[in-house]
Every structure is written in structure tokens, then in C-alpha cells.
Amino acid sequence: MTEEKEYLTQEKFKELEAELEHLKKTKRREVAENLEYAKSMGDLSENAEYQEAREMQATIEERIGKLESILKSAEIMTAHHGGIADIGATVVLEKEGEKTRHTYKIVGSEEADIANGKISNHSPLGQAMYGKKKGDSFTFTSPKGKVAYKVIDVK
Numbered sequence: 001m002t003e004e005k006e007y008l009t010q011e012k013f014k015e016l017e018a019e020l021e022h023l024k025k026t027k028r029r030e031v032a033e034n035l036e037y038a039k040s041m042g043d044l045s046e047n048a049e050y051q052e053a054r055e056m057q058a059t060i061e062e063r064i065g066k067l068e069s070i071l072k073s074a075e076i077m078t079a080h081h082g083g084i085a086d087i088g089a090t091v092v093l094e095k096e097g098e099k100t101r102h103t104y105k106i107v108g109s110e111e112a113d114i115a116n117g118k119i120s121n122h123s124p125l126g127q128a129m130y131g132k133k134k135g136d137s138f139t140f141t142s143p144k145g146k147v148a149y150k151v152i153d154v155k
Contacts, residue, residue: 004073005073005074005075006070006073006074006075006108006109006110007074007075007077007087007088007107007108007111007121008070008074008075008076008077008108008110008111009076009077009088009107009111010076010077012110012111013071013074013076016067016070016071016074016110017071019067020064020067020068020071023060023063023064023067024064027060028060031053031056031057031060032057034049034053034056035050035053035054035057037049038050038052038053070110077107077108083133083134083154084131084132084133084154085106085129085130085131085132085133085151085154086106086121086130086131087106087107087108087121088105088106088107089105089106089154089155090103090104090105090106090154090155091103091104091105091106091129091132091151091153091154091155092151092152092153092154092155093129093149093150093151093152094149094150094152095147095148095149096137096147096148096149096150101152103117104117104118104119104125104126104129105117105118105119106119106120106121106126106129106130107119107120107121108120108121109121109122124140124141124142125140125142127140128140128149129149129151132151132154133151133154134151134152134153134154135150135151136150136151137149137150137151138151
């Protein structure tokens with residue numbers, strides 16, 4: 001099975017590395033201590049603290065696995081120059097029938113944050129605008145139906 005690349009900015013890559021290190025060095029130790037304490041309290045079958053510590057351990061180990069996978073398959077986005085909407089590009093769109101402009105930066109899914117104008121390259125809009133140039137028009141299907149946009153600029 002081939003892993004799909006995860007596109008990240010250098011800042012996000014460093015942030016995820018720091019989170020991974022914190023989970024491995026600090027959180028694992030804290031959970032291990034909680035487990036030892038809970039075990040010392042006796043009967044594990046009815047020990048809520050033990051069950052909670054086990055669940056926390058599973059959550060941490062799952063996140064560690066996910067972070068390791070992301071970092072292993074990460075490709076750092078470099079500065080975008082080329083006038084084509086792709087990973088790292090900032091695209092200014094105008095919805096058909098409106099004069100309001102929307103600006104989105106195309107990023108990898110781990111970095112997507114629509115409230116801050118960062119849209120995943122895997123999202124329907126991100127996929128639809130991918131490869132477009134200034135002046136191109138495109139449509140895509142949103143949860144509310146078909147939507148048409150025009151690319152005003154690609155930076």
C-alpha cells in the first residue's frame with residue numbers, strides 16, 4: 001500500500017514534530033504513572049481510574065501513530081510561483097452572480113482551517129480549483145448544489 005503525501009508548511013511540520021516529542025516523552029510517562037497508581041488500588045475490573053488511564057494510553061498511542069505516519073509521508077510546501085492553483089497557492093475567487101471575493105490558500109488536509117482561509121487540497125472546492133489559472137471558471141458540487149466560481153488571481 002502506497003502512502004499518500006501529506007503536504008505541510010515548514011511551520012506545521014515543526015509543530016507536529018514538537019507535539020510528537022511531547023507525547024512520547026511527557027504524556028507517555030504521565031499515563032504510565034497513572035496506570036501504576038491505579039493498579040496499586042486493587043481490583044482492576046471495577047477500577048474506573050485504571051480504565052480511564054488505559055483509554056488515555058490508547059488515545060495517546062493512536063495520536064503518536066498518526067503523527068509518525070504524517071511526518072513520514074510529509075512533503076514540505078515551498079513558496080508558490082507559477083500562476084496555477086496548486087498546493088501552497090493563494091487563490092482569489094469570485095462566486096458567480098456575486099461581487100464578493102473569497103481568498104483561499106490551498107494546503108494539505110492536516111493544515112486545513114476554513115475559518116482562516118486555508119482549504120484542503122482534498123476538499124471539493126480545493127479539488128475543483130486545482131490546476132486553474134487567473135481568468136478560469138469552474139463549477140463543483142457543494143452540499144447545497146452546484147456552485148460556479150471564477151478565478152480572479154493566483155498568488
